[in-house]
Amino acid sequence: MTTPATRPKVALFVTCLVDLFRPTVGFAAVKLLEDAGCDVEVPEAQTCCGQPAYNNGDRADARDLAKQVIATFEGYDHLVAPSGSCAGMIRHHYPDLFERDDPWRARAEALAAKTHELVSFLTDQRGVTATGAAHHGTVTYHDSCSGLRELGIHDQPRRLLAAMDGVELIEMKDPDVCCGFGGTFSVKYPEISGTxxxxxxxxxxxxxxxxxxxxxxxxLLNMAGRLTRRGSKVAVRHVAEVLAEMADGPAIGRGAGEPTEDAR
Structure with a gap:
């Protein structure tokens, strides 16, 4: 049993997309972290991680955003994000935004060392083998590029899903192939992204x-949009929603069972 004295102080990095489009994912993340014996806070001063600016070569704005994130989160034992993309940005790219002799470099490295993607943190850091949730039905899992290639996230979500009552995991063909989103890639190269x-x-x-x-x-938003435009009945959800047994509401890309305007 985890005692109060050993409970790590975890700050949830909500991410822009979760905040704006799918707050349920944030609530699910908090539940999973608290159930794993963590004291969770959601710092109000947090901002975008700066990845869009970084990917477009705007290192100055990316650096300014990184400083804001570092100052906001460095006082916690861990930073946890329900996103391999944002976690990968902080963990792997923040230090390189600063010169070796810049004091912010050491602060960036310190934050990077305690930054984790949600499911990886639960399994690799907290030793969670099951969440106790149930979800009846068949699921397939897409390995996002950043989570898989930058953070080594592959087996962790599958192990937790396998431990759930009622879940049957069916692997799709090439689950590790990019979905075509790539942040601003889908805006710059829409035809390639669409294909x-x-x-x-x-x-x-x-x-x-x-x-x-x-x-x-x-x-998930990218794939949900295309699936709804194809008339697909496949429901799309963040894995945290299922692991936390918070998947009763409308699926991603749908409201009250209907496609959103963006997904039409």
């Missing part, structure tokens, strides 16, 4: 699973 997500949608539907899961909301 990639079309192939992903076909793979999802061909799996026969009734629900598509992933750990990054950007990927």
């Amino acid at each position: 990639i997500v079309d192939k992903k949608a076909v793979a999802v539907e061909a799996s026969g699973a009734t629900t598509l899961l992933a750990g990054d909301l950007g990927c």
Whole structure:
């Protein structure tokens, strides 16, 4: 049993997309972290991690945003994000935003060392083997690029899903292939992005699973949009919602069972 004295102080990095489009993911993350024996806070001063600016070569704005995030989160034992993309930005790219002799470099490295993606933190840091939740139905899982390639997240969500009552995991073809979102890539190269997500949608539907899961909301919004435009009945959810047994509401990309305007 975890005693109050040993409970780590965890700050949840909500992410822009979760805040704006899917707050349920944030609530699910808090529940999972608290159930794993953590004291959780959601710092109000947090901002975007700066990844859009960084990916577009705007290192000055990315650096300013990084300073804001570092100052906000460095007082906690851990920073945890329900996103491999944002966690990867902080963990792998923040230190390189600063020169070696810049005092912010050491602060960035210190924060990077205690930054984790949600499911990886639960399994690799807290030793969680099951969440106690149930979800009846077939699911397939998409491995987002940043989570898989920058943070090594692959087996962790699958182990937790396998431990759930009622879940049958069906692997789609090429689950580790990009969905075509890539943040601003989908804006700069819409035709290429559209072709990639079309192939992903076909793979999802061909799996026969009734629900598509992933750990990054950007990927999920992109795939949900294409699936709804194809008239697919596949529900799309963040894996945290299922693991926390908070998947009763409308699926991503749908409101009251209907596609959103962006997903039409």
